[in-house]
Amino acid sequence: MKALRVRKEIAEEVRRKVERLGLKDRSRRIRFEDGYVIIPVVDGFDLEIEGAEVVEDANPVFRERRNFREIVESIAGHYPRYADLKLFGRVGVMKLPGELMGYRDRIAEEVVRHYGLKALWLDRGRHGMLRKPEMEPLFGDESMVEHRENGCVFRFDLTKVMYSQGNQYEKMRVARLVGDGEVVLDMFAGIGYFTIPVAKHSRARRVYAVEINPDSYFFLLENVRLNGVRNVVPILGDSMHVIPESFADRVIMGHIYAEQFLQNAISALRDEGWVHYHEAVPVRVLERPVERVRRAAERMGARVIEIGMRKVKNYAPNVLHVVVDARIKRLSK
Ligand SMILES: C[S@@+](CC[C@H](N)C(=O)[O-])C[C@H]1O[C@@H](n2cnc3c(N)ncnc32)[C@H](O)[C@@H]1O
Known part of the structure; x- marks a missing residue:
């Protein structure tokens, strides 16, 4: 995820400019770091702005999130039961019932953008006695995740187990x-x-x-x-x-x-x-x-x-x- 690192004195001017060009990433907040202002910009940002350096946003702070339901509703017009999104850090696993498959790519694109994901997988179910998952990559290929719950940590490869x-x-x-x-x-x-x-x-x-x-x-x-x-x-x-x-x-x-x-x-x-x-x-x-x-x-x-x-x-x-x-x-x- 990219951001612009700018001096305080010119931050407001730069913010207005990227906002006007539609290049500011609205899912993340502007923040201060080491005396500089960090302005989140969309991936693929390729403008040169004087006094602004393009950096990797290592500590992004996300805005209040739209939930998955709102994203699906805004694209498909309704939200069926059994649609689901699980997030393991910046890796997502999405379940879509048959009736949403036609919207799959648009939903995936919005989910990746909105949550700033490194990878998104489509969960196509589990098979046989070993309950092996069938996962289709929709974006990226990161599949090793770490999940914490009930004071325990679980590390696993979500394409294998x-x-x-x-x-x-x-x-x-x-x-x-x-x-x-x-x-x-x-x-x-x-x-x-x-x-x-x-x-x-x-x-x-x-x-x-x-x-x-x-x-x-x-x-x-x-x-x-x-x-x-x-x-x-x-x-x-x-x-x-x-x-x-x-x-x-x-x-x-x-x-x-x-x-x-x-x-x-x-x-x-x-x-x-x-x-x-x-x-x-x-x-x-x-x-x-x-x-x-x-x-x-x-x-x-x-x-x-x-x-x-x-x-x-x-x-x-x-x-x-x-x-x-x-x-x-x-x-x-
Ligand atoms: C459904 S998963 C466990 C899910 C777990 N109950 C949960 O809450 O998430 C079942 C596990 O049983 C294992 N398994 C299937 N048949 C088995 C067998 N005959 N002996 C030992 N393990 C087996 C599978 O490989 C799988 O890891």
Whole structure:
């Protein structure tokens, strides 16, 4: 992002000039730095103005932002549900439902300009059990990002692994449920979405974090290091095959298509413990996740002592992402 660095005495005159020529970048504020005035100008600014030096604006201060909704409405005339923009610093990820695809380039151009982005990606969804993201570059190619939430930091390459900001509350909720000295198993650890907040904000004795995708595992290791947590045991492997029996007090199943792993989760419990089972469920069969947990427990000869379900977020039209909390007692081993 460019700016003009000018002496105070001529700043007002220069400001008027770039404003008149339509070359001032209105998304950033004019500011003072080391006795000079810094006037933001649009990228591609190529005028020579006496007494003004073109510099890189290293510490931009943005004006009150129009939000993404206003940008979309101003271009498409309406704002459908499931349109979304996430910002990781100056890298953006945009989701557009089919009806907005015709406006894609105009929306992208305005979003990049308005937020001063280095890169903007179009999120085309996630695929398969590994939930690999399909990202289309709309502007730039920067894809390594660092995201902070709940006092944790996550570093990842957004073209290689998925990240879901919508589950932020759920991650802290589970972390708060963990009792002192518990052994926790995170069956689908990803880059540490649950593992890191649990390790950081609870007094778990150990958090076993299993992840099958080497790309995610790489960032899991990185995030364990970045967050300075010492009670995590990362495991590169398939939760269907690498999980021993009878060692955990709590199992987190943070994958929305993981019904077939329920029996592994239950058998990982010591004689009694909690399973947090996630599922994407159409609203017309809302009781399905609870039934699935009950059925899996029954097949294992285990008893459900307590069970409840809560919504994590809207997933798609008429489909919810929910989590079932089940306290289960294993009767036979
Ligand atoms: C949906 S992501 C985790 C999302 C997370 N719950 C959140 O809130 O953002 C699921 C992770 O499970 C991993 N995974 C899929 N199948 C697996 C398996 N059989 N064993 C271990 N990990 C698996 C994927 O690679 C992915 O990193």
